[in-house]
Amino acid sequence: MGEDKETKERLIESAKAEFTEKGYMKASLRKICADAGVTTGALYFFFTDKEDLFAAIVGKPLDELKNMLLGHFAMEKEMPLSEIYEHIDGGHDELSAALMHHLYANYDAFMLLLTKAQGTRFEGAVDQMVDMIEITYRALYENMARKIPNKQVNPYMLHWLSHMIIDAFIHLITHERDESRAVVIMSRIMNFLVGGWMDLVLEDKEY
Amino acid sequence: MGEDKETKERLIESAKAEFTEKGYMKASLRKICADAGVTTGALYFFFTDKEDLFAAIVGKPLDELKNMLLGHFAMEKEMPLSEIYEHIDGGHDELSAALMHHLYANYDAFMLLLTKAQGTRFEGAVDQMVDMIEITYRALYENMARKIPNKQVNPYMLHWLSHMIIDAFIHLITHERDESRAVVIMSRIMNFLVGGWMDLVLEDKEY
Amino acid sequence: MGEDKETKERLIESAKAEFTEKGYMKASLRKICADAGVTTGALYFFFTDKEDLFAAIVGKPLDELKNMLLGHFAMEKEMPLSEIYEHIDGGHDELSAALMHHLYANYDAFMLLLTKAQGTRFEGAVDQMVDMIEITYRALYENMARKIPNKQVNPYMLHWLSHMIIDAFIHLITHERDESRAVVIMSRIMNFLVGGWMDLVLEDKEY
Amino acid sequence: MGEDKETKERLIESAKAEFTEKGYMKASLRKICADAGVTTGALYFFFTDKEDLFAAIVGKPLDELKNMLLGHFAMEKEMPLSEIYEHIDGGHDELSAALMHHLYANYDAFMLLLTKAQGTRFEGAVDQMVDMIEITYRALYENMARKIPNKQVNPYMLHWLSHMIIDAFIHLITHERDESRAVVIMSRIMNFLVGGWMDLVLEDKEY
DNA sequence: TATGAATGAGATTTCATTCAT
DNA sequence: CATGAATGAAATCTCATTCAT
Numbered sequence: 129m130g131e132d133k134e135t136k137e138r139l140i141e142s143a144k145a146e147f148t149e150k151g152y153m154k155a156s157l158r159k160i161c162a163d164a165g166v167t168t169g170a171l172y173f174f175f176t177d178k179e180d181l182f183a184a185i186v187g188k189p190l191d192e193l194k195n196m197l198l199g200h201f202a203m204e205k206e207m208p209l210s211e212i213y214e215h216i217d218g219g220h221d222e223l224s225a226a227l228m229h230h231l232y233a234n235y236d237a238f239m240l241l242l243t244k245a246q247g248t249r250f251e252g253a254v255d256q257m258v259d260m261i262e263i264t265y266r267a268l269y270e271n272m273a274r275k276i277p278n279k280q281v282n283p284y285m286l287h288w289l290s291h292m293i294i295d296a297f298i299h300l301i302t303h304e305r306d307e308s309r310a311v312v313i314m315s316r317i318m319n320f321l322v323g324g325w326m327d328l329v330l331e332d333k334e335y
Numbered sequence: 336m337g338e339d340k341e342t343k344e345r346l347i348e349s350a351k352a353e354f355t356e357k358g359y360m361k362a363s364l365r366k367i368c369a370d371a372g373v374t375t376g377a378l379y380f381f382f383t384d385k386e387d388l389f390a391a392i393v394g395k396p397l398d399e400l401k402n403m404l405l406g407h408f409a410m411e412k413e414m415p416l417s418e419i420y421e422h423i424d425g426g427h428d429e430l431s432a433a434l435m436h437h438l439y440a441n442y443d444a445f446m447l448l449l450t451k452a453q454g455t456r457f458e459g460a461v462d463q464m465v466d467m468i469e470i471t472y473r474a475l476y477e478n479m480a481r482k483i484p485n486k487q488v489n490p491y492m493l494h495w496l497s498h499m500i501i502d503a504f505i506h507l508i509t510h511e512r513d514e515s516r517a518v519v520i521m522s523r524i525m526n527f528l529v530g531g532w533m534d535l536v537l538e539d540k541e542y
Numbered sequence: 543m544g545e546d547k548e549t550k551e552r553l554i555e556s557a558k559a560e561f562t563e564k565g566y567m568k569a570s571l572r573k574i575c576a577d578a579g580v581t582t583g584a585l586y587f588f589f590t591d592k593e594d595l596f597a598a599i600v601g602k603p604l605d606e607l608k609n610m611l612l613g614h615f616a617m618e619k620e621m622p623l624s625e626i627y628e629h630i631d632g633g634h635d636e637l638s639a640a641l642m643h644h645l646y647a648n649y650d651a652f653m654l655l656l657t658k659a660q661g662t663r664f665e666g667a668v669d670q671m672v673d674m675i676e677i678t679y680r681a682l683y684e685n686m687a688r689k690i691p692n693k694q695v696n697p698y699m700l701h702w703l704s705h706m707i708i709d710a711f712i713h714l715i716t717h718e719r720d721e722s723r724a725v726v727i728m729s730r731i732m733n734f735l736v737g738g739w740m741d742l743v744l745e746d747k748e749y
Numbered sequence: 750m751g752e753d754k755e756t757k758e759r760l761i762e763s764a765k766a767e768f769t770e771k772g773y774m775k776a777s778l779r780k781i782c783a784d785a786g787v788t789t790g791a792l793y794f795f796f797t798d799k800e801d802l803f804a805a806i807v808g809k810p811l812d813e814l815k816n817m818l819l820g821h822f823a824m825e826k827e828m829p830l831s832e833i834y835e836h837i838d839g840g841h842d843e844l845s846a847a848l849m850h851h852l853y854a855n856y857d858a859f860m861l862l863l864t865k866a867q868g869t870r871f872e873g874a875v876d877q878m879v880d881m882i883e884i885t886y887r888a889l890y891e892n893m894a895r896k897i898p899n900k901q902v903n904p905y906m907l908h909w910l911s912h913m914i915i916d917a918f919i920h921l922i923t924h925e926r927d928e929s930r931a932v933v934i935m936s937r938i939m940n941f942l943v944g945g946w947m948d949l950v951l952e953d954k955e956y
Numbered sequence: 957t958a959t960g961a962a963t964g965a966g967a968t969t970t971c972a973t974t975c976a977t
Numbered sequence: 978c979a980t981g982a983a984t985g986a987a988a989t990c991t992c993a994t995t996c997a998t
Contacts (some may be wrong), residue, residue: 152359153453156970169978170983173978174978177972178972284510284511288506291502291506303494303495317495324531328523342961364988364989371961373963374965375964376964377963378990567775568868568870570966582968582980583969583986585969585981586968586969586970611873700927706916731909742938778994779993779994787957788958788959790960795957
């Protein structure tokens with residue numbers, strides 16, 4: 129079985145295995161091809177180079193993820209502030225459930241992207257996501273700051289919190305294989321984070 | 336200037352630069368030697384191999400760090416529980432200030448260790464530190480759990496929180512070059528973390 | 543001429559020349575490849591490493607030789623003693639002619655194997671052959687010793703004679719390029735050796 | 750003890766060990782120096798290069814050996830033929846006992862010379878000795894041949910027998926560490942060889 | 957005498973990539 | 978679509994040797 133799978137498919141499968149085992153840089157194209165039962169030349173019919181092969185695994189899931197984030201934030205932008213407060217408190221579960229579902233639906237890809245991408249153009253993907261989140265939250269918090277006297281956004285904390293959110297996802301996907309359990313965990317984590325949130329990011333101006 | 340520095344010193348300097356720029360695996364010994372103004376053979380007079388060169392930069396600072404953690408935890412072990420509560424609340428500042436000082440006193444080394452060690456025997460160093468912290472906190476929280484009815488330790492949260500502490504340090508050192516500012520930030524972060532701490536790690540038994 | 547020979551063939555040819563000239567250890571793969579008109583990488587398409595290249599030259603002929611010896615000895619095992627006596631006296635010519643033919647049919651390979659293999663896994667090949675012969679002759683002589691009162695096998699002489707036989711072949715192949723002349727010489731040598739044979743290996747028990 | 754031995758002596762001792770273990774080519778001067786407790790530079794005060802170090806071990810014993818052979822052969826040259834016959838039969842024991850004594854008095858040196866000299870200018874030493882013996886015996890046998898009608902010297906056999914004698918010594922020194930036992934063995938071997946000697950080397954002219 | 961440092965040339969090996977067929 | 982062969986550049990490492998001090 130599986131032997132009549134298309135070559136491209138087989139290459140991607142063995143690439144996943146090799147990248148997972150050795151990381152991008154130490155992964156050997158020779159081995160990937162051998163495992164897929166073809167010669168190196170064949171690989172170059174389907175992919176332009178090593179990185180393209182990696183991209184074939186992680187590219188689409190990553191783009192979809194970005195679009196989900198973008199879509200969500202676009203939505204928030206158009207909300208009145210009052211709704212946003214609710215959204216922050218309650219809506220996280222909704223978004224994070226959706227994200228989580230996407231993450232776990234593409235488990236292998238995100239595993240590679242988040243932990244084995246060093247040496248590829250994706251090695252900055254985590255930071256990019258952090259930045260995406262950060263930009264959105266900056267808008268949000270600065271909006272708040274303007275309405276509360278003597279408060280300002282602390283940029284470091286903003287960045288760190290953005291990082292923590294992403295790290296929470298990474299930690300989850302690398303430590304909990306079951307999606308439904310992961311959703312429960314993430315819910316509790318978000319509650320925790322949101323608790324101390326505002327005090328940390330919004331500081332008194334004399335700081 | 337610097338041309339009369341000793342060769343070993345120059346090698347370490349250019350190694351730092353090269354490792355920082357390219358990461359361990361992509362770093363070229365040729366380039367390191369050329370930048371230091373010696374031939375490749377010279378490197379092997381001072382270091383047994385590439386990894387030994389990396390270790391010459393990060394090894395000692397890492398060991399010292401481990402000893403600091405170990406020393407601290409050993410101390411906690413011998414305290415009565417009442418003191419430990421205080422210690423957790425107040426004492427963190429003390430320890431983290433000391434750690435931070437050590438981190439910043441060896442800024443370059445920890446930068447490499449924490450972000451460029453892939454491919455060396457140090458690539459698991461972060462996880463090791465997480466484990467060290469986790470072990471200590473597990474003892475602490477299980478101790479507490481035994482004294483509060485119907486509570487138990489949630490192992491995932493324990494692990495995640497341990498991770499978060501380490502990540503907080505990593506994030507700090509990679510985003511804030513000034514030590515005194517870093518100490519202030521870390522103090523606030525710790526306050527935040529300790530706040531929600533117990534609710535997260537100690538859960539009701541029916542969970 | 544010879545430029546359209548296949549690369550692998552050319553590599554083996556220039557390897558033979560280089561190994562012959564310099565010995566295994568001092569032989570340079572660069573030179574072998576240059577002489578064959580390819581880059582060093584090409585070599586590694588056909589051979590896994592330097593030793594594999596050497597093995598590609600000497601491995602098969604050596605295995606065949608071993609099989610010839612094994613086959614012959616297996617035959618002797620099944621003979622009644624009376625026939626063996628004849629066999630020793632007369633049959634040697636038969637075996638040694640066959641061996642000789644094999645040796646000279648693979649002249650280059652055995653030349654390398656017997657005189658240039660230091661540093662390879664074949665460097666013990668001569669001793670192995672000696673051992674093979676010795677084991678067989680030990681059985682034979684011990685068999686005889688049991689039937690002659692007050693005689694025993696002298697292990698040193700047994701070993702030395704085994705060595706002498708192998709050395710006779712080595713000496714021949716390194717000093718006489720013509721096969722038919724070699725066969726004649728070997729025949730006379732064997733006659734000589736067989737003459738004093740028994741007195742030397744079978745000694746009086748009081749020794 | 751031994752620590753106040755002179756450096757040169759210690760170098761030679763550790764060189765013996767290293768050459769014996771690894772052979773000349775694979776032997777590491779670094780290791781030899783380290784074992785002797787000095788740095789590489791020191792070695793070059795006493796020896797001009799690696800080969801000179803090897804020569805310092807084997808050179809003198811080899812020269813002495815050559816002189817012994819030369820002296821003996823010179824003596825034979827001046828003898829009347831009648832005495833030589835006796836000499837061949839009986840005198841071998843005398844010479845070979847002397848040779849053997851010399852060999853075993855310089856056991857380590859000859860071990861190296863005979864089995865580990867590949868890569869040095871001594872790698873041909875065995876052949877040289879063979880040649881020395883051969884030259885002498887050629888004179889002897891040609892002398893005889895002239896006096897016996899229809900006989901001539903077979904050059905191949907002459908060479909092979911010369912080889913066999915040397916090989917007998919080599920085999921002995923590599924398999925029997927005790928000198929007195931070695932002398933006994935050699936005596937028996939020589940008897941055996943001399944037995945078939947003449948028939949082999951002196952052949953009918955129609956050959 | 958001996959050290960410690962450094963050279964410089966070379967070694968084998970690996971690998972992504974290319975391309976004619 | 979895929980093969981098999983080959984490239985070419987680079988990699989790490991080893992080692993005998995030299996030399997100023």
